[in-house]
Amino acid sequence: MAEDDNLLTNRQGHPITNNQNIRTVGNRGPATLENYDFIEKISHFDRERVPERVVHARGAGAHGVFEAYGTVGGEPVAKYTRAKLFQEKGKRTPVFVRFSTVVHGNHSPETLRDPRGFAVKFYTEDGNWDLVGNNLKIFFIRDAVKFPDMIHAFKPDPLTNVQDSERFFDFCASSPESFHMVTFVYSPWGIPANYRMMQGSGVNTYRWVNPEGKAVLVKYHWEPKQGIKNLTQKEAGEIQATNFNHATQDLYEAIARGDFPEWELLVQIMSDDEHPELDFDPLDDTKLWPNDRFPWLPVGRMTLNRNPDDYFTEVEQAAFGVGVLVDGLDFSDDKMLQGRTFSYSDTQRHRAGANYLQLPINAPKKRVATNQSGGLMQVKVDRAPGQNPHINYEPSMLGGLVEAKQPGKEHEPFVQGNLVRRSIDRQDNTKQAGETFRNFEEWEKAELIANLVGDLSRCDERIRTRMMQLAAEADEEYGRRLSEGLAHAAKDGSSRKPLGNRKGDQAPGDAVRKGH
Numbered sequence: 001m002a003e004d005d006n007l008l009t010n011r012q013g014h015p016i017t018n019n020q021n022i023r024t025v026g027n028r029g030p031a032t033l034e035n036y037d038f039i040e041k042i043s044h045f046d047r048e049r050v051p052e053r054v055v056h057a058r059g060a061g062a063h064g065v066f067e068a069y070g071t072v073g074g075e076p077v078a079k080y081t082r083a084k085l086f087q088e089k090g091k092r093t094p095v096f097v098r099f100s101t102v103v104h105g106n107h108s109p110e111t112l113r114d115p116r117g118f119a120v121k122f123y124t125e126d127g128n129w130d131l132v133g134n135n136l137k138i139f140f141i142r143d144a145v146k147f148p149d150m151i152h153a154f155k156p157d158p159l160t161n162v163q164d165s166e167r168f169f170d171f172c173a174s175s176p177e178s179f180h181m182v183t184f185v186y187s188p189w190g191i192p193a194n195y196r197m198m199q200g201s202g203v204n205t206y207r208w209v210n211p212e213g214k215a216v217l218v219k220y221h222w223e224p225k226q227g228i229k230n231l232t233q234k235e236a237g238e239i240q241a242t243n244f245n246h247a248t249q250d251l252y253e254a255i256a257r258g259d260f261p262e263w264e265l266l267v268q269i270m271s272d273d274e275h276p277e278l279d280f281d282p283l284d285d286t287k288l289w290p291n292d293r294f295p296w297l298p299v300g301r302m303t304l305n306r307n308p309d310d311y312f313t314e315v316e317q318a319a320f321g322v323g324v325l326v327d328g329l330d331f332s333d334d335k336m337l338q339g340r341t342f343s344y345s346d347t348q349r350h351r352a353g354a355n356y357l358q359l360p361i362n363a364p365k366k367r368v369a370t371n372q373s374g375g376l377m378q379v380k381v382d383r384a385p386g387q388n389p390h391i392n393y394e395p396s397m398l399g400g401l402v403e404a405k406q407p408g409k410e411h412e413p414f415v416q417g418n419l420v421r422r423s424i425d426r427q428d429n430t431k432q433a434g435e436t437f438r439n440f441e442e443w444e445k446a447e448l449i450a451n452l453v454g455d456l457s458r459c460d461e462r463i464r465t466r467m468m469q470l471a472a473e474a475d476e477e478y479g480r481r482l483s484e485g486l487a488h489a490a491k492d493g494s495s496r497k498p499l500g501n502r503k504g505d506q507a508p509g510d511a512v513r514k515g516h
């Protein structure tokens with residue numbers, strides 16, 4: 001380091017010679033308003049926060065690399081997709097990953113029962129691909145119009161600002177398609193031990209397009225090489241009592257000591273049609289694709305090997321979106337996916353500004369040349385080398401940008417039908433929840449029932465009744481154990497109403513105080 005390399009300056013490059021005292025009349029004040037350095041410093045501080053993500057506000061991130069296998073199910077991957085990042089064995093693509101919890105704000109405990117986000121940005125030679133997934137493989141709802149209501153019900157009460165399981169279950173019992181997801185979230189799968197030991201999944205159905213323009217339906221899954229570990233409610237409570245940053249800390253420390261976490265990327269593939277032979281719709285994100293019929297086929301692996309240099313610059317400002325695809329990867333008709341696609345870039349323009357894609361963490365590693373310019377915080381012009389700087393429009397004969405060639409035969413699905421507002425036909429909201437319940441180990445079943453009883457026993461009777469019906473519809477044992485648990489809780493008086501929910505409520509801690 002040169003002698004004056006570490007000298008403090010302001011953002012104008014002026015050296016700061018006194019960072020301990022503002023300028024005052026005499027050493028006791030009053031202060032003067034021409035304190036440029038002080039006013040710049042304090043007013044920047046006043047603006048240090050941007051709006052947090054409306055969901056998935058708490059997160060941790062890391063850089064890494066994805067390495068392709070070049071094959072899928074023993075065949076060249078090009079049979080199904082022409083996406084360049086998958087083609088050659090050993091081909092490496094840099095990635096940035098952000099893990100998150102969903103419901104609560106930045107700095108909330110990482111031990112809460114909640115799905116976990118698993119968002120991956122691949123900086124491919126064709127531009128960026130974002131795979132915005134969760135740890136669980138399904139979701140609560142199958143129509144995007146329900147998302148704002150769902151999140152309102154899951155987030156804290158608008159009056160008390162306290163999360164309230166009665167509001168959560170009111171929404172879920174009234175939206176029975178959520179029952180399968182509730183079964184996962186209330187089991188130990190709702191509290192992964194940390195980010196390194198959890199799976200990931202794209203959840204929604206996408207398409208792969210091959211060089212002939214033919215498509216298949218595809219689902220993505222990440223399998224951790226570290227193994228999978230979930231927590232009981234008690235274990236989570238014990239961690240939370242002393243550390244509410246444990247997952248961020250675990251990821252950061254593992255990478256810092258060179259213990260790089262790895263995941264294998266696997267896909268499930270289905271022909272691109274409605275599959276009337278199945279008892280579920282392949283575009284329904286509340287359903288698993290059974291892996292005995294649609295095996296998980298490995299296509300590559302990802303290693304996270306570098307911590308961010310700065311949390312805000314990289315993790316907070318990272319912007320992922322389901323519309324961010326490269327050639328060979330496409331949407332499906334999954335209406336949740338299509339609803340999500342608008343939401344991500346819309347919110348990112350709000351929280352990070354119109355030029356959020358010029359931020360280094362979001363910009364592709366390849367050149368961009370767009371003719372888009374202006375807007376708050378533009379830091380450069382997206383101009384091609386040799387482009388006539390007067391020509392920021394297309395088409396032109398005077399040296400402007402020109403359209404790229406279509407890289408392969410375009411996939412052009414035929415779509416016809418009446419415009420309607422209607423749910424899909426094959427709904428069966430409980431069958432797979434029953435299968436999931438039966439696949440749980442006994443300790444997972446016991447946790448699921450105890451966790452449901454704990455929260456449901458504080459809910460209105462109509463909600464409890466509906467949830468018991470759904471459980472019984474899913475599986476006889478599931479329904480019976482839940483009903484017995486709730487009956488027992490009612491008898492021993494543990495079914496109290498939630499905080500602030502209705503007149504005459506007592507505050508938390510009353511149970512302790514009553515003993516005196």
Ligand code: HEM
Nearest residue numbers: 053056098117118119132133134139144147202203343347
């Ligand atoms: C984040 C909307 C469903 C995974 C977000 C954000 C919005 C959003 C607005 C904040 C983005 C930001 O500020 O950068 C929606 C809507 C959905 C939906 C409207 C349904 C219609 C899902 C599903 C998944 C998912 C099904 C799982 C596959 C994520 C993840 C993030 C996120 C992982 C955090 C990304 C990050 O780390 O920055 N979502 N979401 N979302 N969503 Fe969704």
